[in-house]
Amino acid sequence: MVSSKLLFVLASAAVSSAFDPQLGYNSFVDVENRTIDEIYQAALKEGGTVTLWHGGDEKNQQNSLKQAFEERFPGMTLNVTVDLSKYHDVNIDRQIATGDVYVDSVALQTLHDYPRWKSQGALLPYKPLGWDALYKDFRDADGYYNGFYVLNWANRWNTDYVKEPIKEFDDFLRPEFKNKLILTYPNDDDAVLFAFDLIMKQQGGYEWFEKLLAQKPRWVRGSATPNTLISNSNGTYTASFTGSIGLTPSAPFNVSLPTAPNSFVSWPQTGAILKDAPHPEGAKLLHSYILSEEFQAARGGWSVRSDIDGPAGYPKIFDVPGTDVTKFSEFMADRAAVERLRFYFEDKIGSAQGLSPLEDNL
Template sequence: MLSSLLIQALLASHTLAYDQLLGFDAAAEIETRSIDEIYQAALKEGGVVTLWLGGDEPSGGNGMKEAFETKFPGMTLNVTVDLSKYHSVHFDQQLASNNVNVDSIAWQTAHDFPRLDAEGALLHYAPNGFQEVYSPMRDPRAAFYGILTDAWTFKWNTKKLSGVSAPKEWEDWLRPEFKDKLVLTYPNDDDAVLYAFDLVMQQYGTSWFDRLLTQNPQWVRGTGTPNTLLNSKNSTLAASFTTDAPLADNGVDGLNFTYPVQGSFVSWFQLAAIPKDAPHPEAAKLLHNYFLSKEWQVAQGSWPVRRDVPALAGYPDIFDMPGTNVTYFQQWMADRARVERLRNWFEDRLGTAQGLSPLIDGI
């Protein structure tokens, strides 16, 4: 009886959480339909798609939801925003219980995607435009691929720092005018911020960090929180290097930003994938075809992941941008022993990250 139940359970399981290498069954499904044909298939399927999006502000998926539902009337995009490190473990729990209820995943934790693919958890699917994605940004079997690029900027509010000379390199943040004005995300609470501190301190040493601490920065949780405080008229905090901004927003509402040239800054491509057991596969395919469309790539205001979509005027291709290596973040994230040692070092200096989750802190 027990063996019979076990066989039934195994047969009922779709995703097999063990190495799939020697199954030799990794060929990708190459999309040949038009996006309108996929749209009609998604509507017939029920018109619903669920996305788990990495982020640290509850409103982080609102623009994506509005744009998708406007583009495809009758479709509903349910977006759950959470810290990528938490999305990852929640998805692992779904896999362990054979109860996947998400259709698309897009996270910062780049090291998770090769592991999930090796476990057989991801659909090998190449949307329209997949071949135009830069080769380093896509898995050759289309298990996962970049959908957008992101980067931390040197950012300051000129309304609060009138007449200040633009910070152009990392040592500029140590100037007297930035004392008591910096708001920074805890590096021991966000891996992409930790990566930034690793880059700068490998170049400038621990003395740079010691001097940064004398600037009395305000440490916060979340990379969206600095943006909020920079914009707030009720806060004297006026500058940060642990947040991002659309390239076209430079100078808007007094917020200026630059990127270092001699020093290194963080950039990466956000990976996305469709779970093999996604409950709404046609809707997931529609969403991913939309992600890779020229229309959506241009609308993101950052460097595109497609080689046939030019960067915003005034900026070079991301691979030609001085001061950054957009592909190295994935390699850095894969070395979890290094990440853990760095996290412990900063936690020893700064203490554990204080405050509520940025998703519920109201900032």
């Protein structure tokens, strides 16, 4: 069986015989030894701009990162484009293939892309400030990519209409949820696909999914779409498990995390700098800032740094009983298995219908 550490160690062997004309064989890069302010000054001299492509399904999802970065570093501009990671990566491939790279940094859910890009010589090795504090499972040994922060899916429901808490996935089969569930197409999002894979393995196979279909859920595109409709549908839709709203949501939401081993999805949203990035110093500043204690502690949720405690009420991510944060990378690396599972769901519920969630105004 492929090791769960696959994503973050496989590429080291793959690139050992690849020649980079700038870096040579078996290149090694030291951890950043400049201060954050020294990197900041270098980024200003370079032009004061950094362009980030970030995975997501709402255009404004990274507005808080843009605001925090630009406030922390006056004179810098962070241009952020949010789109589904599976669309970002094909456009990055096109830029690499044509030699027309205009993006500096990427932060994507498609974890299988990073070893491939590394083996192609398309990434700039960089070990940002905070590198030594990263969990080793969240960083490429040669510094070509590393985790930015941990994302996860959670059970959530509208407390105005659901009075009995949801604890485990069987709870979604309660009669009160017939015609009330709103779920993201698993054949449209690999992290949602992985969630269904975990649930069905935990619940004993496909029988649970057949029972879920009998609940007549509404299927939508985008992991953020269920939250919007649960909030604004006046009780038409009341619960979901395909996505997240954070671990301490505001009313009317409540959340829960299943406690059975390896039952819910979590992963390190992973970032890298493109080798031909037009603003490498700006990208280095961004990466060092994202890994800083300042940003990691303020962001909420689980950190990729081992020296930062879990969010209030939760242990650190590797001590959470209901998830194995290394498993998603293993799942994503086996593209043949992913495709087989995707087509199983497409056969059951049809292809994903509707506009991309970034285009759909609901």
